[in-house]
Every structure is written in C-alpha cells, then in structure tokens.
Amino acid sequence: MDSLLNAIASGLISGSLYAAMALGLTIIYGVSRVFNFGHGIVAVMGGYFVWSLMQQAGVGLLPSILVSLLVMYLIGFLVFRYSINPLLKKPGWEISTVLFMLGAGILLENVLLQVYGPRVKSIPLFVQGSVKMGPVQINWHELILMGVVVIGILALNLFFKSTRTGQAMRSVSQSIPGAKVVGIDIERIFGLTFGLAFAVTGFSGILLGTKYYLNPHIGWEWMVKGFVIVAFGGLGSTLGAIYAAVILGVVEAIATLYLGAIWVWPIWFTMFLILLLLRPQGILGGRM
Amino acid sequence: MNLLKRLTWKNWLVVWATLLIVVYPLIGASSYMKHLFILFFVWSVVASNWNLLMGYAGITSLGNIGFMAIGGYTSGILAKTFGLSPWLTIPIGGVASGLLVTLFLGLPALRLSGIYIALLSLIFADSLPSILTQTREITGGAMGLHEIPGFIPGMEKIHAYYICFAFFVLVHFLIHRTIISNTGLAFVALRDSENLATTVGVNRFKERIKVFALSSFFTGLAGGFYVHSLGDISPTTLSIEPFLLGITMMELGGIGTFAGPILGSAVIVFGNEFLRLAGTLRLALLGALICATILFFPGGIMQLIDQAEKLMRTLIRKRISREN
Numbered sequence: 001m002d003s004l005l006n007a008i009a010s011g012l013i014s015g016s017l018y019a020a021m022a023l024g025l026t027i028i029y030g031v032s033r034v035f036n037f038g039h040g041i042v043a044v045m046g047g048y049f050v051w052s053l054m055q056q057a058g059v060g061l062l063p064s065i066l067v068s069l070l071v072m073y074l075i076g077f078l079v080f081r082y083s084i085n086p087l088l089k090k091p092g093w094e095i096s097t098v099l100f101m102l103g104a105g106i107l108l109e110n111v112l113l114q115v116y117g118p119r120v121k122s123i124p125l126f127v128q129g130s131v132k133m134g135p136v137q138i139n140w141h142e143l144i145l146m147g148v149v150v151i152g153i154l155a156l157n158l159f160f161k162s163t164r165t166g167q168a169m170r171s172v173s174q175s176i177p178g179a180k181v182v183g184i185d186i187e188r189i190f191g192l193t194f195g196l197a198f199a200v201t202g203f204s205g206i207l208l209g210t211k212y213y214l215n216p217h218i219g220w221e222w223m224v225k226g227f228v229i230v231a232f233g234g235l236g237s238t239l240g241a242i243y244a245a246v247i248l249g250v251v252e253a254i255a256t257l258y259l260g261a262i263w264v265w266p267i268w269f270t271m272f273l274i275l276l277l278l279r280p281q282g283i284l285g286g287r288m
Numbered sequence: 289m290n291l292l293k294r295l296t297w298k299n300w301l302v303v304w305a306t307l308l309i310v311v312y313p314l315i316g317a318s319s320y321m322k323h324l325f326i327l328f329f330v331w332s333v334v335a336s337n338w339n340l341l342m343g344y345a346g347i348t349s350l351g352n353i354g355f356m357a358i359g360g361y362t363s364g365i366l367a368k369t370f371g372l373s374p375w376l377t378i379p380i381g382g383v384a385s386g387l388l389v390t391l392f393l394g395l396p397a398l399r400l401s402g403i404y405i406a407l408l409s410l411i412f413a414d415s416l417p418s419i420l421t422q423t424r425e426i427t428g429g430a431m432g433l434h435e436i437p438g439f440i441p442g443m444e445k446i447h448a449y450y451i452c453f454a455f456f457v458l459v460h461f462l463i464h465r466t467i468i469s470n471t472g473l474a475f476v477a478l479r480d481s482e483n484l485a486t487t488v489g490v491n492r493f494k495e496r497i498k499v500f501a502l503s504s505f506f507t508g509l510a511g512g513f514y515v516h517s518l519g520d521i522s523p524t525t526l527s528i529e530p531f532l533l534g535i536t537m538m539e540l541g542g543i544g545t546f547a548g549p550i551l552g553s554a555v556i557v558f559g560n561e562f563l564r565l566a567g568t569l570r571l572a573l574l575g576a577l578i579c580a581t582i583l584f585f586p587g588g589i590m591q592l593i594d595q596a597e598k599l600m601r602t603l604i605r606k607r608i609s610r611e612n
Binding site: 029035037083086087090092094095096098099100102103104105106107108109110111113114220224227228231235262263265266268269272273276277280 | 342346348350392396399400402403404406407408410411412414415418419421422528532535539543568569571572574575576577578579582583586
C-alpha cells in the first residue's frame with residue numbers, strides 16, 4: 001500500500017512534467033494545425049542552453065532560465081517565419097510540415113551531439129532534501145517542480161484568457177476565417193504562437209533535465225510520450241493534455257511498480273488505441 | 289502515339305538500366321556492389337510502398353519500417369527455428385505484417401484523420417523494440433537474429449541478387465498496375481478531395497483498408513527478402529536511421545510519383561556509402577537533405593527531371609522552328 005501511494009505520488013510528479021512538455025505541442029497544433037515533429041529537440045535545446053550557461057559560463061539559475069526561454073522564443077519565431085510559413089502556403093502542407101520538422105529535429109539533434117558530445121548532462125537540483133508526508137516521501141525539488149508547473153499553467157491560462165494576443169490566439173484556433181474578418185494578422189499570431197510554444201517546451205526541457213538527465217537523444221523519447229499525451233487528451237486542447245499527462249504519468253508509475261518499466265509503453269499504446277476507438281477526438285478534443 | 293513519343297527517352301533509359309542490372313553480376317560486379325544492389329532492390333520496394341500510402345493515398349504513415357520488421361522477423365524466425373523453406377515463410381511474413389498492420393493501424397485509421405494516423409503509426413513502430421526485448425527467447429532480443437538461412441541451400445550473393453531483382457520488378461509492376469487502376473485513382477481522389485471523392489461513389493473505408501493492406505503486405509515481403517538475403521536482423525532496423533533513410537528516399541525522389549522513390553532509394557543506398565565518410569555527421573546531413581528538399585524542391589528529383597525535360601523541349605522546338 002505504501003509503495004502504491006509512493007508510486008502515485010511519483011506518477012503525479014512526472015505527470016506534471018509531462019504536462020508541461022505536452023503543452024507546447026498542443027498549443028502549436030491548436031492554433032496553427034501544424035504538428036511539431038521536432039518537439040523533442042526543442043525541449044532538449046532549452047535544457048542544454050541552461051546547462052551550458054550554468055556549468056560553462058557560470059551564470060545563476062534564474063538568469064540562465066530567462067536567457068534560454070528568450071532564445072527558444074526567438075528560434076520558434078524564426079523557424080515559423082522562414083520555413084513553416086512558406087510551406088503552409090503550398091498544397092500538401094500537412095505532410096510536408098511533418099517531414100520538415102522531423103528532418104529539422106534530427107539535424108539539430110546531431111548538431112547538439114557534435115557540440116556537446118553523447119555524455120549525459122544534468123542540471124543541478126533547485127533545492128536539496130526531502131519531506132515525508134505520511135507514508136509518502138517526496139524530494140523538495142520535485143515538490144517545487146510541481147509547483148512551478150502549476151503556476152506556469154495558471155499563468156498561461158491567464159495569458160490566453162485576458163491578454164489581447166492570447167485572445168487572438170484562441171480566436172485563430174477556433175476559426176481562421178473568423179479571425180481574419182475581425183482583423184487579426186494570422187501570420188503574426190502563428191509566429192508568436194510558435195515562439196510561445198518553443199519557450200514553454202524549452203522550459204519543460206529544463207524541468208525534465210533537473211529530474212532526469214539530458215542527452216541529445218532523450219528528446220525523441222520525451223516527444224513520443226508527448227505525442228501520446230496530446231492525442232490522448234485531444235489534439236489542440238490544453239486542459240485535455242494536462243489531464244492526460246497526469247493520468248498517463250500515474251499509470252506509468254503504477255505499471256513500473258507492478259510489471260516493470262518495459263511494459264509502460266505497450267500499456268500506453270493499448271490505452272491509446274482503446275481511447276482512439278471509443279473517442280477518436282481524445283478526452284477533451286477540439287476545445288482549447 | 290503522342291504519349292509514347294513523349295515518354296520515349298525515359299522508356300529507353302528504363303530498358304537500358306534494367307539490362308545493365310541484369311548483366312552487371314555477369315560482367316564482374318564485386319561482392320560489395322552486389323550487396324549494395326540487393327539493398328537497393330529491397331529498399332526501393334519499401335520506399336515505393338511507403339509512397340503508395342503517403343504520396344498516393346495521402347495517409348501520413350510513419351510506421352513503415354515497423355511493417356518491414358514484422359515481415360522480416362516472422363519470416364526469419366519461422367525459417368531459422370522451424371526450418372521451413374524461405375519460399376513459404378516470406379509470404380507468411382507478408383501476410384502477418386498485412387494482418388497486424390490492418391488490424392492495429394488500418395482499422396483505427398478509418399476513424400482518424402491526418403495527424404492522428406501519423407502519431408498512431410509512429411507509436412506502433414516505436415513499441416515494437418520493447419516487444420522484441422520482451423520475447424528474447426524467440427526473437428533474440430537486442431542481439432537480433434543471426435544466421436538466417438538463405439533462399440536456397442548454399443546460396444551465394446549472385447543468387448540473392450537475381451532473386452531480389454525479380455522481387456523488385458514484380459512488386460513495382462504490381463504497384464504500377466495499382467496506381468493506374470481504378471483503385472489507384474480512388475486513392476488519389478480521396479487524397480485530393482475527400483468530400484468530392486465520396487460523393488462520386490468512392491468507398492472511403494474500403495480504399496483505406498485496401499491501401500493499408502497492400503502497402504503493409506508488400507513491405508512485409510520486403511522484410512522477408514531482406515533477412516534471407518542478408519542473413520540477420522536486429523532491433524536496430526527499427527532505430528531512427530532506417531526510418532530517416534526511408535523518408536529521405538521518398539522525399540528526395542519525389543513523393544507522389546511512381547519513379548520517384550525508386551530513384552530516391554538508388555541515390556540514398558549508393559550515396560549513403562559516401563556519407564559514411566562524414567562519420568557522425570551523417571544523420572545531420574540526412575536531416576538537412578530532407579529539410580532542403582522540402583523547402584526548395586518539393587517535387588524532388590522527379591521535379592528536376594521534369595524541369596530539365598521542359599527546358600530541352602523548348603530548346604529543340606526553337607531550333608526546329610528556326611530551321612523551318
């Protein structure tokens with residue numbers, strides 16, 4: 001029983017990290033209907049920038065996170081401006097953007113491999129020590145991670161609900177012709193969305209890099225997990241992605257406890273398949 | 289007649305290339321070149337079938353390497369462990385791949401659209417390695433299967449060469465027949481305008497199942513030919529590199545064209561050997577190649593050929609009009 005409770009607690013923690021990671025995917029898809037198949041490397045890059053600034057340049061944690069987010073925002077904006085935007089204007093953009101992002105992801109992954117080497121890197125924990133709540137033992141660091149994710153999600157929610165740009169993004173996600181009618185510059189909103197999503201994803205990479213580790217290939221694993229989560233929660237739905245991440249995180253922890261880590265993936269796949277057959281639009285499909 | 293005239297030089301090129309491939313081992317191809325040609329035959333079948341799904345039917349499948357692995361493993365295990373003849377096990381592998389894929393991807397894909405299929409197929413192919421490591425006793429786990437028997441006892445490279453060539457010709461003949469048949473037209477119609485196609489009586493469910501079954505069956509067969517001519521298979525077949533190679537072949541050659549994936553796989557199979565010089569940067573180069581092709585030459589090699597042909601034609605026409 002104690003081990004089950006511990007598993008659920010650790011599932012909640014990894015679930016909240018997965019939620020942070022999946023948000024970027026679902027934001028881009030929700031607004032622009034482009035699915036980012038280079039998502040994993042975006043997260044890894046965010047983590048690597050922070051690692052590089054902290055360990056190689058000796059910058060503090062918070063400034064390096066800020067710099068990393070800014071850089072990721074710019075990268076997202078530029079990637080959209082110079083590659084996705086021209087592709088969207090041609091027929092068959094759905095396949096070409098998928099393949100383009102895949103290719104770009106592999107390219108960046110191997111560039112990172114050249115620059116940093118295959119050795120595993122990790123970002124130091126924010127705080128040491130752990131806390132015991134009844135039978136459950138949690139590291140302070142992991143509690144902070146969860147808190148950061150919750151605050152981040154609330155902040156994003158506030159951004160989408162009450163700023164003009166956020167509202168414009170939501171309206172574009174609901175109807176592009178409608179948004180055009182009321183005078184929203186679609187390309188600008190797409191660009192800003194890519195920037196925002198890349199920054200969010202880079203941030204999640206930083207968080208994941210503190211709990212797990214970083215190497216150039218790990219992004220692939222995170223990304224595929226992110227895919228299941230966003231599809232499970234309903235593509236384009238941020239709330240659905242959060243629910244799905246928590247559910248799948250807990251399932252993962254319990255499956256690892258009773259069956260072993262190797263079974264997590266088949267179980268996820270089966271759950272995903274069943275959900276797709278019963279409810280192809282995901283838990284909360286279509287709603288942002 | 290007009291059509292024949294228009295395609296003449298291309299037809300001649302195909303005839304000459306085929307003849308060259310037929311006589312090449314007889315006029316002294318090295319064992320290494322034969323090996324590369326075998327790889328080319330098998331890979332072009334994989335790429336062409338991928339193209340059938342992605343280019344013609346417009347289904348973003350990312351799991352085709354998985355189809356190949358299923359066929360290859362099934363055939364390899366049956367031939368090695370149970371001592372069955374490869375001529376029996378390869379079709380079984382193809383059928384196994386066809387059934388599994390149609391069941392796990394084709395049927396769910398009926399209810400799904402666009403990106404969901406891409407996700408599902410990627411996850412499908414991605415969960416295969418963990419199944420392989422789980423069933424270590426049968427599949428050899430991470431080590432893979434080795435010393436899989438050849439097509440005939442005491443097989444040499446030259447036998448495998450001709451057998452794979454025959455397979456290559458047969459499959460491409462069938463794919464060509466499919467593409468120009470009503471079925472192929474229905475695939476394209478569904479890709480280009482689903483609503484219009486269903487309105488004029490194309491059965492969306494039937495055609496989708498058909499294209500999944502066809503593509504996965506042939507890709508499974510290709511997996512069988514792969515293991516019996518090379519003798520081993522391991523989970524590295526499912527790693528990122530073959531996946532990337534397959535996509536590059538399709539995209540570089542020209543997605544949605546019949547000859548494109550064949551040309552693309554020729555370039556990639558032979559070019560990949562040169563890329564080995566680039567060492568660890570190879571994958572980065574492949575990624576860059578995919579991006580550059582999509583951004584600057586979305587039609588791939590086929591587009592370049594068409595443009596070159598058009599240019600030649602206008603030049604010739606100018607000269608003829610001047611002479612008159």
